[in-house]
Amino acid sequence: MRLLDEKREILYVIRTMDVLMSSGVGLEAAIHTIGTGGYGIISSDFSTVMEKLRSGKSRGLDKEIKALMNKSESEGYRRLLNTMYGNLTQNTDLLETLRKQGKRMEEDRNEEVKKYIEDLSGVPETLLSIGMIGPIILAIVGLVPQLLGDGAEAIMGTIDQGLINSVVNGGLIFTLIGMMLIGLKAHTKDPGL
Amino acid sequence: MIFEFLESFNDQMLLLILIVLGVAFSAGGIPPIIERNRRRNIENQLPSLLESLSDAVGAGRGIQEAMLEQGRNTPGVLGKLLTETLESSHSSSFDAALSAFASKTRSSQVQRVTVLIGTAIEQDAPLQGILSDLSMDYERLNDLMNKRESELQGRGILIILFVCIGLPVLIAFIVGLFAPASKGYQIDTFNQTFALFFAASSAIASLVSGRMLGRMKDFLWWLPFWMAVSMGLYLGAVKMIGG
Numbered sequence: 001m002r003l004l005d006e007k008r009e010i011l012y013v014i015r016t017m018d019v020l021m022s023s024g025v026g027l028e029a030a031i032h033t034i035g036t037g038g039y040g041i042i043s044s045d046f047s048t049v050m051e052k053l054r055s056g057k058s059r060g061l062d063k064e065i066k067a068l069m070n071k072s073e074s075e076g077y078r079r080l081l082n083t084m085y086g087n088l089t090q091n092t093d094l095l096e097t098l099r100k101q102g103k104r105m106e107e108d109r110n111e112e113v114k115k116y117i118e119d120l121s122g123v124p125e126t127l128l129s130i131g132m133i134g135p136i137i138l139a140i141v142g143l144v145p146q147l148l149g150d151g152a153e154a155i156m157g158t159i160d161q162g163l164i165n166s167v168v169n170g171g172l173i174f175t176l177i178g179m180m181l182i183g184l185k186a187h188t189k190d191p192g193l
Numbered sequence: 194m195i196f197e198f199l200e201s202f203n204d205q206m207l208l209l210i211l212i213v214l215g216v217a218f219s220a221g222g223i224p225p226i227i228e229r230n231r232r233r234n235i236e237n238q239l240p241s242l243l244e245s246l247s248d249a250v251g252a253g254r255g256i257q258e259a260m261l262e263q264g265r266n267t268p269g270v271l272g273k274l275l276t277e278t279l280e281s282s283h284s285s286s287f288d289a290a291l292s293a294f295a296s297k298t299r300s301s302q303v304q305r306v307t308v309l310i311g312t313a314i315e316q317d318a319p320l321q322g323i324l325s326d327l328s329m330d331y332e333r334l335n336d337l338m339n340k341r342e343s344e345l346q347g348r349g350i351l352i353i354l355f356v357c358i359g360l361p362v363l364i365a366f367i368v369g370l371f372a373p374a375s376k377g378y379q380i381d382t383f384n385q386t387f388a389l390f391f392a393a394s395s396a397i398a399s400l401v402s403g404r405m406l407g408r409m410k411d412f413l414w415w416l417p418f419w420m421a422v423s424m425g426l427y428l429g430a431v432k433m434i435g436g
Contacts (some may be wrong), residue, residue, distance in 0.1 A: 012305055015309075015326075015327075015330060016305075016308075016309060016312075018325050019309050019312065019313055019318065019326075020312060020316070020317065021321075023312075023313055023316035023317065023318025023323075024316055024317075024318070025312075025316055033312065038301075038304065038305060038308060066352060067299040098339070106330075106333065109337070110333075110337065113337050113340065113341055116341070117340070117341065117345060118346045120345060120348060120405055121348065123348065123352065123401070123405070124348050124351040124352045124355055127352055127355065127356060127398060128356065128359070128360065129350075131355075131356050131360050131394055131398075132360055133362065134368065135360070135364050135387065135390065136364065139364055139367060139368055139383075139387070141384065142383050142386075143371065143372045143378075143380070146372060146378050146380075147371065164210070165382070165386075168383075168386060169386060172386065172387075172390045175341065175390070175394075176390070176394060176397065178394050179356075179394060179397050179398070179401075180397055182401075183397055183398075183400065183401030183404070185405050186401050186404040186405045190404075190407070191333070193337060193338050193341060193407065
């Protein structure tokens with residue numbers, strides 16, 4: 001969940017920081033503005049950092065940013081935090097890097113959306129294949145004792161109807177799990193728009 | 194006729210419950226669709242409004258004056274809301290009017306833009322450039338969102354049609370044809386098991402379809418409906434074909 005939230009919000013955070021800092025706002029004030037809300041998990045992270053700084057429990061903004069880097073899950077967020085850390089410790093040009101990062105992240109997002117659409121192109125057919133083959137085979141298995149009648153016992157010996165029911169039920173549950181796993185792709189690969 | 198139809202499923206308690214829930218929840222599923230259409234209309238108009246504002250500010254107009262003018266010239270909900278809010282905000286500050294406008298649109302895009310405009314005004318930042326950048330950003334974002342919607346909507350519908358309608362009818366056809374109840378086949382337990390399977394697979398298909406389009410919560414409202422449809426189709430088709 002955190003990864004998706006970070007991916008969804010990071011570009012907006014970069015754009016906001018760009019606007020704020022290019023109009024003369026300092027890094028700490030920009031972090032405070034973003035921490036006031038509107039940017040999901042990143043707002044909550046920044047607000048925690050500001051809270052710690054205000055209460056005097058923190059060892060400094062750079063240390064807090066470093067701690068956030070360990071907590072972050074998406075590449076873009078980690079890169080932003082790294083840029084902020086660089087600015088705090090080595091006085092690097094934050095604005096220029098933010099603009100470059102924003103541009104690069106936007107290109108990445110476009111690529112991810114294209115890939116997401118391509119990846120999901122086969123999902124309807126795969127779902128139908130699994131959803132169809134499983135029940136067809138299991139329907140035949142479930143009906144075999146009745147379809148073959150006495151001939152079934154001659155071929156396969158005594159048929160335990162309870163066992164056949166268990167096989168059918170187990171197979172259907174297995175089919176449902178398979179369908180869920182295919183559907184999971186739609187969630188895990190979400191580009192976070 | 195409806196009662197006769199329901200009577201034939203008297204022994205299927207779950208199906209009857211799902212039919213009732215499906216009808217009731219479908220009514221709850223319509224408002225999110227209407228709200229989403231409204232919000233997307235607003236969001237699709239946002240880049241052109243920002244571009245016009247950037248031009249107006251570049252021509253030397255004040256942001257408030259430019260917003261009022263563009264609000265009057267922009268057709269649709271966005272222009273109407275902007276004009277209404279700015280005209281009714283004589284006794285409050287421009288900041289408060291912007292916030293009121295953002296909350297009336299109920300769009301996170303508009304809310305983010307208004308916060309940024311507010312901050313830029315507060316910091317005396319170059320508004321023309323910021324508005325122009327925002328316009329391009331949101332145009333690209335909306336293009337992506339529209340692309341995702343248009344490309345995946347067909348596939349989402351296909352999943353629902355295949356799994357919730359096609360699959361139960363196909364299996365019912367096979368079962369009804371090869372093991373008809375009219376010829377003495379004992380398939381009550383079998384039908385019960387498969388009806389439950391189709392209900393569950395329809396729920397999964399509906400959720401996957403919703404997740405693909407990025408609105409799974411909205412699709413939750415339609416879950417009982419599709420479960421009832423697939424169960425009903427299977428049991429109805431088996432009865433119709435197999436007697």
